[in-house]
Amino acid sequence: MSPRKAKPKGKGKRDITHDDERELSTSNESIEEHDDGIFVVRKISGSTSNKPYRCPGCDQVIPMATPHTVAWLEHDQSGRRHWHNICWSKRNLRKPKVERTRSAPRY
Numbered sequence: 001m002s003p004r005k006a007k008p009k010g011k012g013k014r015d016i017t018h019d020d021e022r023e024l025s026t027s028n029e030s031i032e033e034h035d036d037g038i039f040v041v042r043k044i045s046g047s048t049s050n051k052p053y054r055c056p057g058c059d060q061v062i063p064m065a066t067p068h069t070v071a072w073l074e075h076d077q078s079g080r081r082h083w084h085n086i087c088w089s090k091r092n093l094r095k096p097k098v099e100r101t102r103s104a105p106r107y
């Protein structure tokens with residue numbers, strides 16, 4: 001059980017609360033490099049999934065108690081998303097044809 005408190009006040013100042021760290025320091029976490037950034041990927045086992053989430057990959061609900069994947073950009077933990085395992089792996093395979101924002105702006 002991880003009590004999810006309201007966001008600590010103050011954006012832009014990076015202070016990582018110990019609560020967050022504890023919540024995230026699990027062994028089933030890994031780092032994946034994608035075109036759009038470095039993702040932290042965490043495998044959720046069904047037993048710890050106690051509410052339904054909507055998968056951004058297929059726009060379907062992940063039912064409760066379903067093993068799935070949580071991923072977020074390493075610097076944007078608040079933007080984490082819950083994915084079906086299959087959707088996440090498909091995402092990895094797919095080379096998205098969206099225009100990529102490269103670091104250099106094009107003029």
Ligand SMILES: [Zn+2]
Binds near residue numbers: 055056084
């Ligand atoms: Zn899905």
